[in-house]
Amino acid sequence: MAILDILHHPDPRLREVAQPITEFDDELQTFIDDMFETMYAAPGVGLAATQVGDTRRVAVMDCSEDKNQPMVIINPEILQADEPQIMEEGCLSVPGISDKVTRNNHVKLRALDRDGNSYELQAEGLLAQCIQHEIDHLDGKLYIDKLSTLKRDRIRKKLQKEQRLATR
Numbered sequence: 001m002a003i004l005d006i007l008h009h010p011d012p013r014l015r016e017v018a019q020p021i022t023e024f025d026d027e028l029q030t031f032i033d034d035m036f037e038t039m040y041a042a043p044g045v046g047l048a049a050t051q052v053g054d055t056r057r058v059a060v061m062d063c064s065e066d067k068n069q070p071m072v073i074i075n076p077e078i079l080q081a082d083e084p085q086i087m088e089e090g091c092l093s094v095p096g097i098s099d100k101v102t103r104n105n106h107v108k109l110r111a112l113d114r115d116g117n118s119y120e121l122q123a124e125g126l127l128a129q130c131i132q133h134e135i136d137h138l139d140g141k142l143y144i145d146k147l148s149t150l151k152r153d154r155i156r157k158k159l160q161k162e163q164r165l166a167t168r
């Protein structure tokens with residue numbers, strides 16, 4: 001297994017739209033294992049392939065308290081979403097920042113697991129939020145897109161400054 005590099009906003013690769021997966025080969029299994037290792041090490045509750053510079057439509061998550069409920073979503077679709085509410089959100093690609101955004105507290109998801117088997121799931125709360133967040137990544141979107149232009153500009157400048165300092 002290996003820890004992958006997580007891209008930080010405003011890296012343009014975070015804006016790419018991921019492509020559906022049709023091959024469930026060994027290479028994909030290794031990639032998914034590496035994504036889990038990267039997510040747990042960060043630590044985070046979710047990681048989309050887009051965040052590690054890969055354009056496959058896959059994300060990993062674990063929203064459980066004890067970090068023992070790994071979940072893979074491949075080619076995910078939200079079939080139903082309701083109960084919009086304001087939630088605090090952060091992102092491994094926008095480090096050190098969190099803000100309030102509107103998400104649906106309940107979603108019905110259809111996705112493939114790591115072996116290509118289709119499943120459906122009703123999710124609530126943090127898991128529902130995480131599913132929406134990761135699918136946004138696969139569509140090239142970030143939660144900060146939902147914030148005001150002023151807030152977004154401030155975040156971009158802060159991260160660009162940190163990146164300049166880090167590469168000195």
Ligand code: ZN
Nearest residue numbers: 090091092093
């Ligand atoms: Zn994120």
